[in-house]
Each structure stands twice: as C-alpha cells, then as structure tokens.
Amino acid sequence: MADRHGTALPLLIFISMFQPSLSDTLTCTSSVSTINLNPSTDPYKTYKYPATGLYPRTTTCKWLFQATDASSRITFEVTSIYVDCGDTLKFHDGTSSSASAIGSSVCCSSSSSCGSSKPPATTTGNSLFLQLDSDGTDNSYETGFTVTVVVGKDESNCSASGTFNVNLASTLTLTSPQFPDKYPISRNCTYTYTYSNGNVQFEFIYMKVELYSGTCFDSVEIFNGSSTSSPLIAKVCGDTVPAQNIFTSSGTSLTIKFSSDGQETKTGFLARVTPVDQTAVSSSVTTGSSSSEPSTVNDSSTTTETSTQQQYETSESTTKVINLQSTTIKEKTTEGVTSRTTTVADTTKTEVTSQPTLTVGDTTKADVTSRPISVRDNNSPFIADSTDSNGGVIAAGVTVALVVIALFVAGGVILFKKKKKRSIDIYD
Numbered sequence: 001m002a003d004r005h006g007t008a009l010p011l012l013i014f015i016s017m018f019q020p021s022l023s024d025t026l027t028c029t030s031s032v033s034t035i036n037l038n039p040s041t042d043p044y045k046t047y048k049y050p051a052t053g054l055y056p057r058t059t060t061c062k063w064l065f066q067a068t069d070a071s072s073r074i075t076f077e078v079t080s081i082y083v084d085c086g087d088t089l090k091f092h093d094g095t096s097s098s099a100s101a102i103g104s105s106v107c108c109s110s111s112s113s114c115g116s117s118k119p120p121a122t123t124t125g126n127s128l129f130l131q132l133d134s135d136g137t138d139n140s141y142e143t144g145f146t147v148t149v150v151v152g153k154d155e156s157n158c159s160a161s162g163t164f165n166v167n168l169a170s171t172l173t174l175t176s177p178q179f180p181d182k183y184p185i186s187r188n189c190t191y192t193y194t195y196s197n198g199n200v201q202f203e204f205i206y207m208k209v210e211l212y213s214g215t216c217f218d219s220v221e222i223f224n225g226s227s228t229s230s231p232l233i234a235k236v237c238g239d240t241v242p243a244q245n246i247f248t249s250s251g252t253s254l255t256i257k258f259s260s261d262g263q264e265t266k267t268g269f270l271a272r273v274t275p276v277d278q279t280a281v282s283s284s285v286t287t288g289s290s291s292s293e294p295s296t297v298n299d300s301s302t303t304t305e306t307s308t309q310q311q312y313e314t315s316e317s318t319t320k321v322i323n324l325q326s327t328t329i330k331e332k333t334t335e336g337v338t339s340r341t342t343t344v345a346d347t348t349k350t351e352v353t354s355q356p357t358l359t360v361g362d363t364t365k366a367d368v369t370s371r372p373i374s375v376r377d378n379n380s381p382f383i384a385d386s387t388d389s390n391g392g393v394i395a396a397g398v399t400v401a402l403v404v405i406a407l408f409v410a411g412g413v414i415l416f417k418k419k420k421k422r423s424i425d426i427y428d
Helices: 008-015 278-283 389-427
Strands: 023-025 033-037 044-049 060-067 073-082 088-092 118-122 127-133 144-152 162-167 172-175 188-194 198-208 219-223 232-237 246-248 253-259 268-277 310-314 319-323 327-333 336-342 350-360 363-372
Touching (some): 060 073, 073 088, 073 127, 188 198
Parallel strands (some): 023 044, 033 060, 162 188, 232 310
Antiparallel strands (some): 044 144, 073 118, 172 268, 198 268, 219 253, 310 319
C-alpha cells in the first residue's frame, strides 16, 4: 500500500483556515447522501465520518455537497485522515464519480503515517462529490476522516485594485476577491458604504487573512467615516473571526479597505454590511466613535495600550485586541522630572521598558511593559537613593561639606600647636 500523506506545513496552515464550528456526522447509505450548503446562513461547516469507531468493510459510501446558490463554489480540506490505502477516498468536481477527480485518492498506509491532511482545493461549480470504497481488510487505525467546507462566491466587485462607493438600502455581502478561493496578491480594494438615514454596521462572518509573527501582511481595515483618512476603528487579520466581530459607524458612512501584499495569500474573508436606523444604533455594538475615548472590549486575551484606534490580530486560537488612548507619564532626567507622551495601560505613573514596535494603521507605537515606580511631587519630602540623580547631587554636597569641616578642624589643631610652641620658646 502506498504511503500518501500531506506534509506538515499545509496541515498547520490550512487546518486553522476554518473557523470553529460544530461538527456534523456523515452517514453512509446505499444511495447518495446529499448535503445542501447555504452560503447565506452557514458558509462553513465541518463533517466527520464515521462518528466513532471504524468505518465498515466492503462498503461504498457516496456524498454530494451542493451549494443552494448555483453561482457559489466550494473550498474543502480533508484532515485527520485515517483511511487505509487499500481503500479509496476520492473527491470529484461535480455531481457524481464520473466528474473530474480533484487530486488523487486520500489515504495513509500505517497508523504512524495517518492523521495528516490534504491541501485545500476549490471546485469550479457549486457541487462536490465524495466517494469512499473500502475493501475486506480490517486495520485498527481505519477510523475515517474529517472534511471542512467553505462555500460562497466572489462578492468583492474588485477584479482590479480600486475604490468603490455604495449607497446602502439593504444588507449586502462583502468578500475578498476570488472567494472562497485564495485572494490574489497585490490587491487593494476600498469600499465606502453610506446610509443617509442612520449608521453602517459591518460584521465579520469568516476570516482567513495572512498574519505572520504578529504582523498583518494582508489585512481588512475599518475606518469610521467616508475615506481611509477617517479614524481607524480596527485592523483585522489572521485565521479566526475576532471576538468582537461587529463594528458600527458613528456617522452615516463606514469605509472598508482590504489589502494584500506580493507574497502568500489565503482564503480571505466574508462579511455582511447592514444599514442601521438611527433609533436602533443605541442597542448595537458601536466602535470607533469620533470622541477621544475608545470603546471598551472585554476579552480574556485583551492587551490594553493607548490612542483612538484599535488593532485586532487573530492567530490560530486567540484574538489579540489592543485598545489605544493617549496619556502622559513621568520620566526621570538629570535635570529633574520631565514628562513625555507614551502608551500605558492607565493613568498610573509607570516606568517604560522598550519592546518591538506594533504597526497600527499608519501609526507605529512602541509596545511597552509597565510597572509602578515612585515619582516625587513638588510638595512631598525627598528621599535620595542610588538610582536618583538628585540624590547623587545631595550626597556629593554632603561629602564636600564634610571634607571642608575636616580641613577646618585640622587647620585649627595645627595653629594651636604652633601657638603653644611659641609660648614655650618665649618662656624659656
């Protein structure tokens, strides 16, 4: 039996492509089992076969995944492959096994080589046919497979980089270019949505945008206004939808910018853009208002810093949120205590340790680590220590004074001895 298993890199990269979702179980019957996929209500889903135990011997199982929207396509990935290579597991780009095969049979040859994944692929139409044929042998590791699907179509209207203005009348869908296939390199798509009777709400449904070593090489940026010069609400990238996935403008317009660099690309994103009447805004999630205070996001993985911006960076399993606002801290110098503006968690006076920078929109700020320190105010007593330059000056002054006193005493002793000797000479 041939050993056919994927490499570790596609497994690590693509498993995290799919958002966490409940897994459904596929069933094997004598006829084709059809699974309807609705891109509007359930754009991604994970399926497992069998639910538990080993799959049956000498059996043929057939499944047809079909998008309810004829213009949609299906991107799929097979993971946790425990299908022996004496059996065959094949995918076809159509409605039956007579359609073109997508790659070769998926299998593994031993328990040590099982558990890998098949790199992602995308159908040309709205149908994906899957067939499993098992032989009469029985191996303890033949526990089946898991397949995850993403269904949808390109609703970016961005075949080339450009800027688009949209007057909202009802909810629209926005995707990255070529969705659900990988988006192209070097693409910049900017959308300004306007709803004159209220506000604009943007909601992430699916997210797979390049994040590497904490840096958004590709991203979706959300601006609170009618252009990319408006205040930046959020910059989003990574493999999962952020915990706070809804953003609402404070005015009538919201601008979205998708950017990809010249290298690696991913599946992209899917979002909904909805007009919100002014009376309903108070009950929605509003971020990025024009005031100087940012909204508060409560999340167990939240890191707080300073400005009127927020940056959301998602990794395979967590979402990092950085709230930004400006404040002032005190810094010791040789002349005394001076102030400078930096990024800190709150108004507590802090000491700043330099760290690598984080890029937020067009602004680069230093990441900081803070801890409480003592800073003297003008009315409190001063206690010198070895780390304070003013304390050093006072210590030096005290030393000089002691030296002067010592010299004065020594001079007095010498003068006294001279006077005494002269008195003895005169007496003699």
